[in-house]
Amino acid sequence: xxxxxxxxxxRGAAVYLSLTAVVCAAALLLFGAKCGAVAAAVCVVxxxxxxxGSVIRFRKIRQMCSEIDNMLHSKSxxxxxxxxxxxxxxxxxxxxxxxxxxxxNADSMLRDRQYLSxxxxxxxxxxxxxxxxxxxxxxxxxxxxxxxxxxSELIGEVSGQLLKIDWLINTLLKISKLDxxxxxxxxxxxxxxxxxxxxxxxxxxxxxxxxQKLSLDIPGDISITADVPWTSEAICNIIKNCMEHTxxxxxxxxxxxxxxxxxxxxxxxxxxxxxxxxxxxxFERFYRGKGSxxxxxxxxxxxxxxxxxEQNATVKADNSPEGGACFTIKxxxxxx
Amino acid sequence: xxxxxxxxxxKHYGSGENMVxxxxxxxxxxxxxxxxxxxxxxxxxxxxxxxxxxxVDRPTSGSVFMNGTDVYSxxxxxxxxxxxxxxxxxxxxxxxxxxxxVVENIxxxxxxxxxxxxxxxxxxLISVLGLKGRxxxxxxxxxxxxxxxxxxxxxxxxxxxVVLADEPTGNLDSKSSQEILSLLKMSNEKYxxxxxxxxxxxxxxxxxxRIIAIEDxxxxxxxxxxx
Numbered sequence: 056x057x058x059x060x061x062x063x064x065x066r067g068a069a070v071y072l073s074l075t076a077v078v079c080a081a082a083l084l085l086f087g088a089k090c091g092a093v094a095a096a097v098c099v100v101x102x103x104x105x106x107x108g109s110v111i112r113f114r115k116i117r118q119m120c121s122e123i124d125n126m127l128h129s130k131s132x133x134x135x136x137x138x139x140x141x142x143x144x145x146x147x148x149x150x151x152x153x154x155x156x157x158x159x160n161a162d163s164m165l166r167d168r169q170y171l172s173x174x175x176x177x178x179x180x181x182x183x184x185x186x187x188x189x190x191x192x193x194x195x196x197x198x199x200x201x202x203x204x205x206x207s208e209l210i211g212e213v214s215g216q217l218l219k220i221d222w223l224i225n226t227l228l229k230i231s232k233l234d235x236x237x238x239x240x241x242x243x244x245x246x247x248x249x250x251x252x253x254x255x256x257x258x259x260x261x262x263x264x265x266x267q268k269l270s271l272d273i274p275g276d277i278s279i280t281a282d283v284p285w286t287s288e289a290i291c292n293i294i295k296n297c298m299e300h301t302x303x304x305x306x307x308x309x310x311x312x313x314x315x316x317x318x319x320x321x322x323x324x325x326x327x328x329x330x331x332x333x334x335x336x337x338f339e340r341f342y343r344g345k346g347s348x349x350x351x352x353x354x355x356x357x358x359x360x361x362x363x364x365e366q367n368a369t370v371k372a373d374n375s376p377e378g379g380a381c382f383t384i385k386x387x388x389x390x391x
Numbered sequence: 392x393x394x395x396x397x398x399x400x401x402k403h404y405g406s407g408e409n410m411v412x413x414x415x416x417x418x419x420x421x422x423x424x425x426x427x428x429x430x431x432x433x434x435x436x437x438x439x440x441x442x443x444x445x446x447v448d449r450p451t452s453g454s455v456f457m458n459g460t461d462v463y464s465x466x467x468x469x470x471x472x473x474x475x476x477x478x479x480x481x482x483x484x485x486x487x488x489x490x491x492x493v494v495e496n497i498x499x500x501x502x503x504x505x506x507x508x509x510x511x512x513x514x515x516l517i518s519v520l521g522l523k524g525r526x527x528x529x530x531x532x533x534x535x536x537x538x539x540x541x542x543x544x545x546x547x548x549x550x551x552x553v554v555l556a557d558e559p560t561g562n563l564d565s566k567s568s569q570e571i572l573s574l575l576k577m578s579n580e581k582y583x584x585x586x587x588x589x590x591x592x593x594x595x596x597x598x599x600x601r602i603i604a605i606e607d608x609x610x611x612x613x614x615x616x617x618x
Contacts, residue, residue, distance in 0.1 A: 134458060134459040134460055136458055136460060136476070136477070138460075138465060138469040138470070138472040138473040138476065139468075139469055139472060140472065144472075145504060145506060148476050151458070152550060155392070155394075155423070155458065155552075156583075158392060159392050159423050159424070159583065162392055317594070369597065369616070385597075387594070387597075387598075
């Protein structure tokens with residue numbers, strides 16, 4: 056009998072049998088053969104009843120074993136949780152919690168791996184494009200009859216492409232730091248106006264070149280608690296994106312307001328706005344909208360959002376009623 | 392991994408002309424580890440929805456699947472066990488047992504199951520919730536924020552599949568509200584605890600991963616605001 060290989064059942068059976076033997080012998084010796092027979096019959100019935108309880112319990116355990124075995128060897132998932140009283144039900148339930156945790160971990164590891172391999176593919180693609188241009192430019196440069204004028208033109212283009220690769224690698228490094236949560240943020244109280252002024256300073260020349268007007272409507276008394284270099288980079292990327300989609304002669308407006316719960320910064324441009332198709336994907340890494348230029352790689356806005364969400368801030372994109380794009384950044388006051 | 396699925400849930404009160412549709416065909420599903428805020432005006436059916444998800448109140452029609460099990464296919468007795476093991480509930484007015492102290496209130500779900508309390512887990516929860524030194528206090532010896540922290544401990548003690556919170560900060564000042572919310576968020580991030588909270592407060596809703604808006608018993612908006 057399979058049941059008897061369980062030591063606790065074996066021990067119990069031995070106790071029962073020896074007790075039965077003692078009782079029967081005692082009844083036989085003290086009260087005669089008839090009484091001994093009755094005692095033996097009663098004992099057999101009780102033993103059987105006790106044994107059947109064990110049989111049922113062990114059958115349930117064996118069933119659970121085979122369910123778990125199935126889960127172990129096939130990808131299928133059997134629901135184990137059960138809602139009745141008793142230790143066996145609690146055991147099932149606890150097992151079910153452990154299994155669901157393991158499954159979730161396995162799922163998230165798979166997602167992470169997929170994400171990593173996608174990112175690497177994207178990054179190598181982005182770096183290969185300017186590298187190919189550099190290669191072509193170099194082969195043109197090494198040609199036999201290149202005039203001095205043409206040579207300096209080509210060298211200019213090569214250095215332009217190299218600058219682009221440099222920027223790309225720097226930005227990707229920042230993104231990977233944020234990804235791995237190793238970027239160091241040093242939140243300090245800072246006036247919003249000086250922060251935005253710092254953020255737009257690298258863009259001023261380009262604004263001038265494109266004859267675009269930038270207006271800052273930020274009350275001087277608004278301040279936020281944020282890391283200055285990272286946050287100004289995020290704001291810079293958002294305004295830069297607006298610039299790229301605003302025609303020459305257009306304008307970009309930056310406004311701010313403050314409530315007890317959050318400080319809000321809105322950036323509105325007079326460009327063509329964001330198409331409904333692009334809106335949900337705007338902040339995705341390497342997503343390039345339909346209207347984006349050839350040189351765009353689609354990481355500026357992704358980086359901006361990563362920086363902001365790391366600091367308990369959110370950014371949303373929408374179209375303004377006038378038709379241009381409108382970005383809303385909210386810095387939450389509470390540190391939650 | 393889908394942990395909760397709500398299908399065509401309806402709850403009607405009264406009949407004929409007086410019939411009130413508290414919920415009217417609500418469907419959505421929740422992934423493990425999500426943090427969801429349910430918003431809507433009062434009387435929109437938010438609390439009814441939460442109670443039905445938590446196995447407290449039976450729906451008129453529709454079904455709730457938690458971890459693949461059809462919650463309402465069970466009888467009342469098993470439903471009570473389901474609540475005890477799979478659901479953590481947090482109410483606006485804490486609903487602590489007044490004659491039990493902090494530790495007894497927190498360990499109640501485990502004791503009801505006649506199980507051993509995992510002392511390591513209890514100690515960790517008490518220190519995370521900032522209740523060290525108050526283990527022996529009765530609820531009426533604690534502030535509102537502290538009482539709510541005890542009820543969070545009670546909800547988390549059993550590592551339930553979902554924690555449901557009905558206006559958990561509705562009765563608290565802004566400082567305690569922040570504490571409570573940061574604790575809930577921490578349990579969501581650290582333990583991967585699935586969290587559904589009802590709130591009136593936009594600033595709280597905006598900190599969730601996903602916002603579901605309900606009006607007149609129907610979902611009017613279901614928006615993922617961060618991943």
